[in-house]
Amino acid sequence: MVSDPARLRLLALADERRVSLARLSAMLGKNSSYLQQFIRKGSPRKLEEQDRGMLARFFGVDESELGQPKENSFAPFRPEQSPTWVDVPRLAVGASAGPGMTPEAELAFDTICFSGRWLRSMGLQPDHLSTIVVSGDSMEPTLRDGDEILVDRTLRALRDGIHVVRSGDSLLVKRLDASRSGHVVLISDNPAYPPVTCDASEIEVIGKVVWKGGRI
8 A cells, every 4th residue: 555645655754754653643633553554554545634634734735645636635825825814733732831841742733724914914924833832820911821822933033022942841931031142031921930041052942922812
């Protein structure tokens, strides 16, 4: 069954991204051997529409590469096409607004639709966006536990605002003060949490938080 073009393409994409078939299967909510059986044994005969779409969005390819006819396939966003909606991936990690948490896998498990016109009006490029969930209370009242945040991963100089940063194996959502050369201060909006100063080399700025959504 590995000679089938769609199966070969899926196997190649997984190798390129260095992600196992078991992890991809878990992202789809399936048992760990689901995609292994699809590729090696031909069971199921074809991917379910929802699974194929999620894999296409994760790898950034057209669904036709994974077995769907091109006329019904998912087309990546292009500004000149002026689409009504843009699918932004939801990552299976949380950004801690508390003491810090370790993500197990930064895989897209779903999408949230945003207006393409609104994104362009904000100066945002869909290919540089993702959403994650806030965990903890250190950014209250601005961000609350469980809020969904839209993160712009465009590389740019640090400016005022809330950012998602990686410190070691943990993701944090904080305000940043980079006014001191060689150092960055991580600031919480909740006064119960004191600022933390660290060497600039100890953190990686993932992106800037440009939108939030959550339950009332």
